[in-house]
Amino acid sequence: MRKAIDSHRPLALPSINNNKNQLKTQIERGQNTSHALFLLFLFSVGTMLYQTFFYSLLLLSLLFCCTGDESLPEVTDSEEAPMDKREREALYSAIQGFVGDSWNGSALYPDPCGWTPIQGVSCDIYNDLWYVTDLSLGLIYENSLPCSSSLQIKPELFELKHLRSLSFFNCFISPMVIAKKGWINFASSLESLEFRSNPGLIGKLPETIGNLTKLKSLVVLENGFNGELPASICNLKTLKRLVFAGNSFAGMIPNCFKGLKELLILDLSRNSFSGTLPSSVGDLVSLLKLDLSNNLIEGNLPQEIGLLKNLTLLDLRNNRFSGGLSKNIEKLQSLTELVLSNNPMGEVDMMGTKWGKMSNLVVLDLSKMGLSGEIPTSLTNLKRLRFLGLNNNNLTGFVPSKKLEALPCLGALYINENNLTGELRFSTKFYEKMGRRFKASRNPNLCQPFEMVKSESHKHLLPRGVKPCT
Numbered sequence: 001m002r003k004a005i006d007s008h009r010p011l012a013l014p015s016i017n018n019n020k021n022q023l024k025t026q027i028e029r030g031q032n033t034s035h036a037l038f039l040l041f042l043f044s045v046g047t048m049l050y051q052t053f054f055y056s057l058l059l060l061s062l063l064f065c066c067t068g069d070e071s072l073p074e075v076t077d078s079e080e081a082p083m084d085k086r087e088r089e090a091l092y093s094a095i096q097g098f099v100g101d102s103w104n105g106s107a108l109y110p111d112p113c114g115w116t117p118i119q120g121v122s123c124d125i126y127n128d129l130w131y132v133t134d135l136s137l138g139l140i141y142e143n144s145l146p147c148s149s150s151l152q153i154k155p156e157l158f159e160l161k162h163l164r165s166l167s168f169f170n171c172f173i174s175p176m177v178i179a180k181k182g183w184i185n186f187a188s189s190l191e192s193l194e195f196r197s198n199p200g201l202i203g204k205l206p207e208t209i210g211n212l213t214k215l216k217s218l219v220v221l222e223n224g225f226n227g228e229l230p231a232s233i234c235n236l237k238t239l240k241r242l243v244f245a246g247n248s249f250a251g252m253i254p255n256c257f258k259g260l261k262e263l264l265i266l267d268l269s270r271n272s273f274s275g276t277l278p279s280s281v282g283d284l285v286s287l288l289k290l291d292l293s294n295n296l297i298e299g300n301l302p303q304e305i306g307l308l309k310n311l312t313l314l315d316l317r318n319n320r321f322s323g324g325l326s327k328n329i330e331k332l333q334s335l336t337e338l339v340l341s342n343n344p345m346g347e348v349d350m351m352g353t354k355w356g357k358m359s360n361l362v363v364l365d366l367s368k369m370g371l372s373g374e375i376p377t378s379l380t381n382l383k384r385l386r387f388l389g390l391n392n393n394n395l396t397g398f399v400p401s402k403k404l405e406a407l408p409c410l411g412a413l414y415i416n417e418n419n420l421t422g423e424l425r426f427s428t429k430f431y432e433k434m435g436r437r438f439k440a441s442r443n444p445n446l447c448q449p450f451e452m453v454k455s456e457s458h459k460h461l462l463p464r465g466v467k468p469c470t
Contacts, residue, residue: 083113083123083130090159091121091132097154098137098171099145119144124162131162138169138196147171158182165192172200172223183208194219201225210235222246231256243267245291250274253297258283267291269315274298277321282307289313293339296320306331315339317365324348330357337363341389349373350395356381365389367414375400375415385410391439392417399446401425412437416465421445423469428452431461441465 091112092105105112113123113130119141122134139146151171163186178201190212195201201223209218210232218239226248233242234256242263249271255278257263263284274296281290282304290311298320305314306328314335321343329338330353338361350371355361356378364382367389374397375390386409395418404413405426416439424440424447431438440446440463447469452458454468 082128087129087131087160088112090156091135093156094135094154094160095137095145097152097157098147099151100148103145122165126162132160133162134165135160135163136165136167136169138167138171140167140169147173149174153179153182155182158185161185161189163189166190167192167194167196167219168198169194170197172198174200175202175224176200177203178206180206180208184211187211187213190214192217192219194221195223196221198223203227205230207232209233212236213238215239217241219243220247225249227251229254234259236260237262239263241265244271245269247271252276253278255280257281260284262286265289268295269293271295276300277302277305279304281305284308285310287311291315292319293317294319298322300324301326301329303328305329308332310334312360313337316343317341319343322346325350325353327353330354333357334360336360336384339363339365340369341365342368345369345371347372347394350376355379358382359384361385362409363387366393368392370394372396374398375420377403380404380407383408387412389414390418391415394418395420398422399424399440405430414439415443416440417442419443419445422447424448424463424466428458428461431458431463438463439465 095105095118096103105118108118112118112121112132120134120136121132123130124133125131136144137147138144147168147170166186172195183206191214193209193212193215194217196219199222202225204227205220205225207230210230212218213235215236216238218233218236219241221243222245224247225244228251229244229249231254234254236242237259239260240262242260242265245267246269249268250273252275253268253273257278257280260283264286266284266287267289269291270293272295273292276299277292277297279302281302284290285307287308288310290308290313293315294317296319297316300323301316301321303326305326308314309332311332312334314332315337317339318341321340322345324345325340325348332338335358338358348369348371350366351373353376355376359382361382362384364379364385365387368391371390371393373395375395377400379385379388380400380403385407388404388410389412391414395415397420399415399420399422401424404410411434413434420440420443422445426438442465446466448462448466450468450470452462
């Protein structure tokens with residue numbers, strides 16, 4: 001390129017340059033000054049025009065050299081935003097399947113990845129062409145494309161070969177079963193798949209979802225799916241989030257979690273899962289949140305649950321767990337929320353658990369579990385505790401009022417419906433702070449100091465349903 005430019009430099013014009021020098025000499029000597037100035041002006045203008053013309057020709061030649069005649073992939077009509085034509089046709093057909101044939105994208109210029117993109121469609125460049133990478137259908141945003149009541153999943157959806165994220169929000173209202181075919185096409189690209197608030201999605205979740213081995217997030221939230229979970233979901237080794245909450249799944253939880261070492265969130269709440277909690281849950285060594293609440297799971301807590309050292313939330317409320325509190329619970333020292341309420345654990349003495357080891361607890365709900373014994377004083381070492389629910393058990397003995405009041409963050413305390421005895425020794429300042437978030441009623445042998453009950457200024461602060469001491 002350097003040689004080409006050098007070879008096209010302007011040719012030297014010695015005669016012009018000599019005459020130009022002679023004119024300058026005449027001007028300096030004062031000879032024929034007006035005539036000489038005029039001729040010098042003409043020479044200068046002529047030289048500039050010549051050089052301008054030459055460089056224009058040089059630029060055109062360079063542009064011609066850089067433009068080849070190689071065949072290019074077929075792109076959209078606008079060369080300003082190249083998009084593979086087959087990609088655009090597949091996208092438009094897929095969208096028409098969801099919103100209706102009346103939509104044709106004619107208002108989009110130059111294409112879905114151009115200046116007026118479709119809300120819910122994102123693109124990226126591969127080999128100098130735009131391809132769809134994210135597709136969100138349903139009224140996620142005010143200007144999103146609404147789904148038709150007679151929608152269909154067209155096969156063209158599975159031709160979007162670079163799709164990384166696919167989500168459906170409140171799209172499927174009429175009953176529809178998701179087909180098994182097509183999902184394998186996303187095996188090498190799809191990283192996130194979400195079905196949210198689609199009551200019309202019924203039947204089983206396709207086992208072919210297990211082919212999407214690049215998935216990092218699988219969210220199936222508040223739909224109408226039923227039947228058992230396909231064991232193929234345990235093929236998804238790169239998953240970080242797995243949510244099946246709010247459906248009608250039933251049967252046993254697959255005992256195949258051994259390979260999901262990267263999973264951070266597992267939420268199977270609000271279904272009808274039954275049977276026991278599989279021991280392979282202990283292999284989820286990266287897990288931060290485990291929510292199995294509102295199911296029909298029964299039996300003992302597996303000992304392997306103590307291996308979840310990183311767990312911050314464990315919610316097992318409203319199940320049928322029995323057999324008492326596992327000693328392995330106290331090994332979960334990263335827990336901030338432990339919710340075990342409404343499980344028939346049986347006559348379990350709370351004193352058998354070293355609660356002080358779980359110093360990060362913020363929420364502790366052990367209500368409706370049939371627990372017995374006294375309120376452990378080790379609970380008063382939980383300095384971060386905000387919520388303590390011990391109601392509806394068979395707890396006995398005295399209430400460690402002053403130590404519980406000393407907990408700096410405590411904002412809700414429920415000890416009602418037990419067999420606690422003695423006087424409540426909380427201060428009026430404590431009652432004022434707690435308000436109706438403190439309950440101690442239905443403890444037949446528990447009473448309130450007579451002087452506090454007698455005081456008209458304090459009476460409105462006292463918990464309801466606690467008799468005065470006599």
